[in-house]
Amino acid sequence: MQLPFFSKKAAPQEDYFGLLFKNNGAVGFIYQLQKNKVSIAAQDSITYSNGWENxxxxxxxxxxxxxxxxxxxxNKVIFFLHSYLVDQTTQEIKNPYKDIIKNVAKSLELKPLGFIELHEAIKEFIKKREQAPLNAIFVELDSSHLSICVYKGDRLILSRHTPRTDDLADDxxxxxxxNVIDSHLPSKMIVYGSVQEEEIDNLKSFQWDSKLFIQTPRIEYVEEKQVYQELQVVFADQITVSPTSDDKRPDEKEEEGSMVLGFTIGEDIALHPELKPEEDDLVDKAGVDNNPRLSEGFKMDSFFTNFFNKLKLPSMRIQNKGGLFVVFMIIVIIIGGFLAFEFFLHKIAITVVVPSKSIAKTIDLTLEIGTSAKDLMIASKNTTIDISDETKATGVRETGQKAKGQVIIYNFDNQEKTLDKGTQISLKNLSFLLDQEVSVASSSGVSSDGTKQAGKSKVGATAGEIGSExxxxKDKEMQIADLPESLYLAVSDTAFTGGSKTKVTIVAKKDLDGLEESVLVKAKxxxxxxxxxxxxxxxxxxxxxxEYSISDSTYSKEISEESxxxxxxxxxxxAYYEYEDAPFKERLLSKLKAEVPSGYRLEPDKLTYTIESADKMEEQIDxxxxIRDNAVKDIPKAELLSKIRAKTNGQLEGILSQNFQVSAYMVDKIFPPLPIFSAWTPLFTKNIEVTISSK
Structure with a gap:
């Protein structure tokens, strides 16, 4: 940062007055330049007796x-100013402070050299100390105002000024x-200016929003003594490398009443009618060249004015037409090269953040069912899914052998008795069946002891059921069918053996039904x-x-089969239903347009929707x-491009905020990727890529 109004050669000793303006007072310094070194010869401060009136x-x-x-x-003065006194777009002192400062210089016969912002001095101090790109929040405090500048990667991403209240952290x-901030803020906060120790302690203990800070910011307070020292350092850096008026050649000496950095020295500006009111420039910021005054009738875009004003051509004497041609060709080459660079190389990509509103609405749609989803119809489709499942069989069946043996049939009747095959004989609750037909002779009379002699016959018998019971x-008496026991009797002639019974698992019908249900559940x-x-x-x-249904099924076992x-x-x-997303969204957007405020437009790519319910009727679906979408401020991109081309960063911020209500902007890409080319936007709109964002 250089002051272009200082000479390259310092005088043996020169004295300068440094004046720091505050809201309720001022601090003055006497600087002495000797042997290329600047020292403070005196320092004092005052409190205004009646505000800015006196x-x-x-x-x-x-x-x-x-x-x-x-x-x-x-008789030479350099002004030190708080940032809120300076218009950050034009880099000029704001009114009414500009007129007050000019009046001070003129009335007290001081020659103004320019001004330096406190913020610039502290920024240079931190950069030299850290030896790294700036990543910090600078909080500059006066009794009535605070200014905040946020740097990330050496780039200023936020600069704001606001009146102070009693709660500094809340301010x-x-x-x-x-202000819209897309990323986390730096974790270092540099505080300087008019602040109490208690306020610093409050900042250190304040619960900062975790959405803004990854970690609690470290608060660093730069004491006023250090601030004054850094102002001296910045001033010394300029004065020891820049020209002063006393070192100019005689033919370069300024005439009495000439303009110095916007001030009229020793003469009233009213005496110069050729100077228009708008040409009565502000005090220049240290390190920023003045634009040359343009003669009446000659107009040039401010971008080219700045460019050619900074362009340094070699000094040469034109003694003939050949020399004139050389100068002409040099100018043509420079202009042509610059235009070629702007047309082919200089490019920039910018994202601008505009106000947005969230729009939401619930609607009902009725869509017809067809064979395709064309023209926003619901298409009915089918596909086949192979599903397999298995389960344990739950059916039970008993199996085994029937017991077999022989019985003797006794007939006490006077007549022969024939029993058919399968005649039932029973022992309590156990039933047996005769294996074959048998005839039993009648009783043969009474024996000598008076016992009646029965006819008898042997026959095989088999148990009626399986089972070991x-x-x-042998010798178990059994009843024969429903014949009277007094006349007919069966007795086991041998023991009955071979009876057995076991249970086996078989497939039941409910097993197959359950499988069908589980397959459908699995399909869903x-x-x-x-x-x-x-x-x-x-x-x-x-x-x-x-909807899911079984169209074909194959079971591994039949009902009652052992398994x-x-x-x-x-x-x-x-059987499913599909629809095409694009025309569906178009229908939703058309339904949502009535909810959009005037001057806003919907963002189709931000549209989201949720289908809350769908009911199928005969030939249609309700x-x-x-629906949800963002409505953003409608900015005509062509107009935006035409206004921001060939503009400095300060002009760009002002145009975006004042003309298009842009709340923030970010430079995403610059080509060539060198700091010098970030000072202005490309001349041709084709090389400016603008992305409009709502966040």
Missing amino acids: ILEDIDKLISKLETQSATQV IMDVFSQ YNID KEGPSIVKKQQKPGFNILSGLT NIVALRAKVEA IKVD
Whole structure:
């Protein structure tokens, strides 16, 4: 940062007056330049006696006191200003401060050299100390205002000024909350200016918003003594490398009443009618060249004015037409090269953040069912899914052998008795069947002891059921069918053996029915992912309406077949409904347009929707949809490009905020990627890429 109004060669000793303006007072310095070094010969401060009303008298007393202390007399002044006094777009002092400062310089016969912002001095101090790109928040405080500058990677991403209240932390948070910040803020906060120790402690203990800071910011307070020292350093850096008026050649000396950095020295500006009011420039910021005054009738875009004003051509004497041609060709080459660079190389990509509003609405749609989703119809589709499942058999069946043996049939009747095959004989609750037909002779009379002699005959018998309980011993008396026991009797002639019984598992009908149900459940679970594979790009499926049914089934076992497991391989038909997403969204956007405020437009790519319900009727489907979208400030891109081409960063910020209500902007890409080319935007709109964002 250089002051172009200083000479390259410093005088043996020169005295300068440094004046730091504050809201309620001022601080003055007497600087002495000797042997290319600047020292402070005197320093003092004042409090305004009646605000800014009596500032002339107050500053005059301050100068007198300092001149007495340093035994010097000063007539050159450098102003030190808080950032809120300077228009950050034009880099000029704001009114009414500009007129007050000019009046101070003129009335006290001081030659103004320019001004330096406190923020610039502290920024240079931190950069030299850290030896790294700036990543910090600078909080500059005066009694009535605070200024915040945020740097990330050496780039200024936020600069704001606001009046102060009693709560400094809340004031800072208000600035952050009112400005769109896309990323986390730096974790270092540099505080300087008019601040109490208690306020610094409050900042250190304040609960900062975690959405803005990755970690609690480290608060660093730069004391006023250090601030004054850094102002001296910045001033010394300029004065020791820049020309002063005393070192100019005689033919370069300024005439009495000439303009110096916007001030009229020793003469009233009213005496120069050729100077228009708008040409009465502000005090120039240290390090910024003045634009040359343009003669009446000659107009040039400010961009080219700045460019050619900074262009340094070699000095040469034109003694003939050949020399004139050489100069002409040099100018043509420079202009042509510059235009070629702007047309082919200089490019920039910018993202601008505009105000946005969230729009939401719930609507009902009725769509017809067809064979395709064309013209926003619901298409009915089918696909087959192979599903397999198995289950344990739950049926039970008993198996085994029937007991066999021989019985003797006794006939006490006087007549012969014939028993058919299968005649039942029983022992308690056990039933047996005769294996064959048998005839039993009648009784043969009474024996000598008076006992009646029965006719008898042997025959085989088999148990009526399987089971070991039919294995009975020999000589067991059994009843024959429903014949009277007094006339007919059966007795086991041998023990009955071979009876057995076991249980086996078989397939039951309910097992097959259960398999069908489980296959359908499985299809509903696996089906959506399988159906989705059938979905064409750009189409969506109404999943809530998909129906599943078994079209073919093959079981591994039949009903009553002996088995522990039964399996089913089935083909399940999935009937689903699909629609095309693009025309569906167009329909939703058309329904949402009535909700958009004037001057805003919807962002189709930000549209989201949720289908709350879908009911199938005979030939149509009724759908309830929740729609959400962002409505952003409608900015005509062509007009935006035409206004921001060939503009400095300061001009760019002002145009975007004032003309288009842009809340923030970010430079995403610059080509060539060198800092010098970030000072202005390309001349040709084709090389400017603008992205409009709502966040």
